[in-house]
Amino acid sequence: STVVRREDYTAPSHWIRTVDLTFDLDPAKTLVISRMSVEPNTERPGQPLRLDGEDITLTRVLVNGESISFRFEGQQLVLEHLPAEPFSLEIRNTCAPEKNTELSGLYTSGGSFFTQCEAQGFRRITYFLDRPDVMALYTVTLRANAKAYPVLLSNGNRVEHGTLDNGRHFATWVDPHPKPSYLFALVAGALVCREQCVRSRSGKDHLLQVYVRAGDLDKTEHAMNSLIASVVWDEARFGLSLDLERFMIVAVSDFNMGAMENKGLNIFNTKFVLANPATATDTDYANIEAVVGHEYFHNWTGNRVTCRDWFQLSLKEGLTVYRDQEFSQDMAGVASARAVKRIEDVRQLRQMQFPEDAGPMAHPVRPEQYQAIDNFYTTTVYEKGAEVVRMMATLVGREGFRRGMDLYFARHDGQAVTCDDFAQAIADANPGSDLATRLDSFKRWYSQAGTPRVSASGHYDPGAGTYTVTLAQHTPATPGQPVKLPFVIPVAMGLLDSDGRPLLLQLQGESQYGGTERVLVLEQANQAFVFTGLYGLTGEPVPSLLRGFSAPVILEWAATERQLFTLLHHDTDPTNRWEAAQRLGLLRLMGAVQSGRPLQLDAAYIDAQRAVLRDPSLDAAFKDLLLTPPSEGYVAEQLAAAGVPVDPPAIHAAREAMRSQLAQALFDDWVWAFEAHHDNGAYRPDPVSTGRRALANLALAHLVLDAGRSGDPVWPGRAYQRVQDAGNFTDRQGALIALLGAHHALAELALARVHAQFKHEALVIDRWFALQAGAPERDGQVFQRIKTLVHHPDFLVRNPNRARSVLTTLFHLNPSALHRADAAGYVFWAEKVVEVDAFNPQLAARLARGLDRWRVLAEPYRSAAHEALCRVAARTELSPDTREIVGRSLA
Numbered sequence: 007s008t009v010v011r012r013e014d015y016t017a018p019s020h021w022i023r024t025v026d027l028t029f030d031l032d033p034a035k036t037l038v039i040s041r042m043s044v045e046p047n048t049e050r051p052g053q054p055l056r057l058d059g060e061d062i063t064l065t066r067v068l069v070n071g072e073s074i075s076f077r078f079e080g081q082q083l084v085l086e087h088l089p090a091e092p093f094s095l096e097i098r099n100t101c102a103p104e105k106n107t108e109l110s111g112l113y114t115s116g117g118s119f120f121t122q123c124e125a126q127g128f129r130r131i132t133y134f135l136d137r138p139d140v141m142a143l144y145t146v147t148l149r150a151n152a153k154a155y156p157v158l159l160s161n162g163n164r165v166e167h168g169t170l171d172n173g174r175h176f177a178t179w180v181d182p183h184p185k186p187s188y189l190f191a192l193v194a195g196a197l198v199c200r201e202q203c204v205r206s207r208s209g210k211d212h213l214l215q216v217y218v219r220a221g222d223l224d225k226t227e228h229a230m231n232s233l234i235a236s237v238v239w240d241e242a243r244f245g246l247s248l249d250l251e252r253f254m255i256v257a258v259s260d261f262n263m264g265a266m267e268n269k270g271l272n273i274f275n276t277k278f279v280l281a282n283p284a285t286a287t288d289t290d291y292a293n294i295e296a297v298v299g300h301e302y303f304h305n306w307t308g309n310r311v312t313c314r315d316w317f318q319l320s321l322k323e324g325l326t327v328y329r330d331q332e333f334s335q336d337m338a339g340v341a342s343a344r345a346v347k348r349i350e351d352v353r354q355l356r357q358m359q360f361p362e363d364a365g366p367m368a369h370p371v372r373p374e375q376y377q378a379i380d381n382f383y384t385t386t387v388y389e390k391g392a393e394v395v396r397m398m399a400t401l402v403g404r405e406g407f408r409r410g411m412d413l414y415f416a417r418h419d420g421q422a423v424t425c426d427d428f429a430q431a432i433a434d435a436n437p438g439s440d441l442a443t444r445l446d447s448f449k450r451w452y453s454q455a456g457t458p459r460v461s462a463s464g465h466y467d468p469g470a471g472t473y474t475v476t477l478a479q480h481t482p483a484t485p486g487q488p489v490k491l492p493f494v495i496p497v498a499m500g501l502l503d504s505d506g507r508p509l510l511l512q513l514q515g516e517s518q519y520g521g522t523e524r525v526l527v528l529e530q531a532n533q534a535f536v537f538t539g540l541y542g543l544t545g546e547p548v549p550s551l552l553r554g555f556s557a558p559v560i561l562e563w564a565a566t567e568r569q570l571f572t573l574l575h576h577d578t579d580p581t582n583r584w585e586a587a588q589r590l591g592l593l594r595l596m597g598a599v600q601s602g603r604p605l606q607l608d609a610a611y612i613d614a615q616r617a618v619l620r621d622p623s624l625d626a627a628f629k630d631l632l633l634t635p636p637s638e639g640y641v642a643e644q645l646a647a648a649g650v651p652v653d654p655p656a657i658h659a660a661r662e663a664m665r666s667q668l669a670q671a672l673f674d675d676w677v678w679a680f681e682a683h684h685d686n687g688a689y690r691p692d693p694v695s696t697g698r699r700a701l702a703n704l705a706l707a708h709l710v711l712d713a714g715r716s717g718d719p720v721w722p723g724r725a726y727q728r729v730q731d732a733g734n735f736t737d738r739q740g741a742l743i744a745l746l747g748a749h750h751a752l753a754e755l756a757l758a759r760v761h762a763q764f765k766h767e768a769l770v771i772d773r774w775f776a777l778q779a780g781a782p783e784r785d786g787q788v789f790q791r792i793k794t795l796v797h798h799p800d801f802l803v804r805n806p807n808r809a810r811s812v813l814t815t816l817f818h819l820n821p822s823a824l825h826r827a828d829a830a831g832y833v834f835w836a837e838k839v840v841e842v843d844a845f846n847p848q849l850a851a852r853l854a855r856g857l858d859r860w861r862v863l864a865e866p867y868r869s870a871a872h873e874a875l876c877r878v879a880a881r882t883e884l885s886p887d888t889r890e891i892v893g894r895s896l897a
């Protein structure tokens with residue numbers, strides 16, 4: 007397949023100013039008529055017009071009303087000898103929505119029509135200049151059977167509707183804003199909606215609607231509340247108002263990703279819309295708020311200002327993730343709840359993005375090349391992109407960032423622009439700032455892949471009263487980028503005295519003491535920062551580095567156990583308290599794995615865990631984070647970074663040993679924690695209640711686990727009871743996880759009950775599959791269960807949520823079940839990747855990434871995984887998407 011390169015960008019040969027689309031919707035054969043007004047691009051005169059198309063059938067082409075000759079180059083429709091003046095172009099074609107299993111373009115799901123056009127789905131609907139820098143005004147008429155498709159939706163405002171012959175009806179929609187084709191959407195089907203009017207600060211009224219299938223209306227309140235909150239937040243925080251009279255969200259159960267920000271007509275995976283306490287977990291509630299916010303915020307960052315080309319994807323995605331993270335933090339409210347959200351984001355970044363940046367798919371936030379653009383909707387473009395925006399905000403300050411955003415919109419509203427344009431606006435609005443004065447080197451965050459390693463050391467000179475922090479950076483080579491230049495790295499930090507009290511800071515050169523935190527800007531390979539005036543201390547200061555995780559780097563700091571305990575118990579920065587807890591756990595897990603000896607927890611560690619659990623000054627949600635050991639995947643990456651071959655079952659054994667020793671040693675404390683935090687009041691998804699449930703369920707998991715050792719049936723019995731009568735799904739799932747995590751016999755009964763009770767709730771059945779596929783492995787039983795699960799009558803491999811509930815869970819989240827000495831996990835991986843690739847390449851390519859870190863594995867895993875990859879790569883009929891993934895993995 008062909009490689010597309012960023013450096014090859016050229017402006018389009020023509021502009022399409024208006025599009026008038028008519029659809030005669032029929033699942034088997036839909037007729038599309040597209041009437042466009044086209045203008046030659048005066049900067050590129052005389053060019054033919056090459057229109058993108060894919061899997062559609064052309065029936066007619068008219069230029070200024072006359073038929074003309076045309077030819078195909080591959081799937082592109084090429085029109086030559088076109089007028090040098092603006093002209094009208096009419097195209098008729100058909101497509102087959104019910105045969106569209108790729109879920110890109112126009113497809114059917116549950117008897118309704120939906121579209122997904124980003125990145126290149128519009129060309130599967132009609133021939134077009136399907137690229138984001140071609141922006142047009144759309145008028146859309148939908149015609150369909152009135153009974154089967156009573157609701158007809160598209161972008162913008164409905165200007166006309168009525169009945170037609172033969173039981174058909176129509177609706178015409180006009181979108182007043184020019185947009186690229188990837189933001190086009192239509193929906194037709196039997197849907198109902200919850201709606202609400204809101205008045206914005208500017209005094210304008212807007213109609214908000216959430217469309218779902220008839221039985222799901224009772225699950226739309228949270229999505230609507232999240233939408234209203236998003237509208238309010240964007241006005242308050244960024245001065246950005248809703249620019250539409252009508253804003254719609256539609257839920258669809260067959261969807262390749264989370265949601266899509268089509269102008270005025272967001273289309274969502276049901277998973278990120280539907281929630282009620284009986285069927286959704288606290289995590290679902292939080293995700294819905296975040297995703298509704300994310301798609302809504304795209305209306306400005308993505309839609310009003312869009313991307314010039316797909317290499318600029320992070321322009322809209324990194325910025326919009328940053329905005330949804332800030333939104334969720336503001337919604338969480340108090341400082342401790344904000345910190346919990348930040349830690350969750352950091353944990354996610356390190357668990358998902360760092361491995362990507364260290365593996366064969368490593369690419370810059372602004373990639374240089376791709377084969378299938380859908381493979382580049384990655385955690386690097388999204389989450390690392392958000393960290394890049396966050397660093398800019400750190401370097402120019404909160405007010406400065408707002409000024410920069412204002413300037414960005416003042417300059418670029420209505421345009422398709424680049425990451426450079428964004429960075430330039432933030433810098434220009436803040437002349438003289440730490441960003442503006444080093445903008446060129448800062449922008450290496452866009453062009454260089456890989457996670458920088460920052461090594462830190464401290465030296466205290468009691469006589470001189472100085473503490474010197476030396477920071478050095480080094481970024482390992484990534485595919486295609488052997489040598490890296492230094493990054494600009496903001497390192498937020500403080501110093502604690504040996505009792506853990508914060509010290510007032512004065513950097514050499516500053517005229518006076520001020521505050522307890524500084525942001526050091528590391529921009530060279532090696533730099534020293536000297537703090538002065540530190541006389542009369544009883545011991546060495548303890549540095550608290552990279553507070554709030556101020557940059558997406560790996561901090562290499564050889565902290566002593568004592569320093570880590572001081573930070574865990576006393577640091578004022580919650581991120582670094584959590585980080586100290588992670589490091590303490592990591593040291594023990596890595597020690598056990600590397601020595602090959604069974605893990606044996608020491609009293610100091612156990613006492614520290616107990617102190618955290620019992621600390622009355624900490625929130626339950628924060629305790630839950632501190633008491634959850636690093637994931638197996640994270641441990642694996644740390645070992646890989648240290649050059650140790652990764653043995654997933656050995657890591658699993660160590661982590662399981664840690665869990666069971668903590669279960670036994672803190673038994674009384676877990677009993678206390680469960681009793682003190684589980685409550686039966688009305689369900690509310692706020693941070694305090696969510697945290698209490700999380701801690702109670704963590705306690706329950708340990709109590710049931712310890713029953714496996716003691717044989718005491720009380721806690722398994724209570725867990726089973728909770729599966730039966732929990733007042734919300736979070737607690738029901740928590741009890742089920744406890745039973746599954748302990749391999750208790752009652753788990754089977756509990757699973758059967760949940761299935762019987764929720765068999766008509768698709769999203770619960772997704773969870774039901776995922777819980778089983780994600781259970782901690784023991785003696786190969788979980789893998790065997792997974793092989794049975796894919797033959798369960800409810801396992802629908804063509805539904806992405808259902809497929810992911812088993813396959814993504816195994817390939818990406820359950821290393822100990824996947825990596826087996828007999829290679830059966832890899833054989834299964836190859837089989838499923840090939841099976842899914844035949845009907846949904848985007849989904850298959852995601853699954854394929856489950857083995858892309860094969861090189862770090864220990865034998866026999868490494869060779870066996872390699873063989874599986876080779877087997878898939880050897881197939882001739884692979885999609886470009888999956889071929890790119892296995893190709894890069896093997897390169």
Ligand code: B3K
Pocket residue numbers: 124125263265266267300301304323380383
């Ligand atoms: N922009 C979409 C993602 C589209 C993915 C296409 N393969 C959702 C989002 O990021 O908001």
Ligand code: ZN
Pocket residue numbers: 300304322323326
């Ligand atoms: Zn997005």
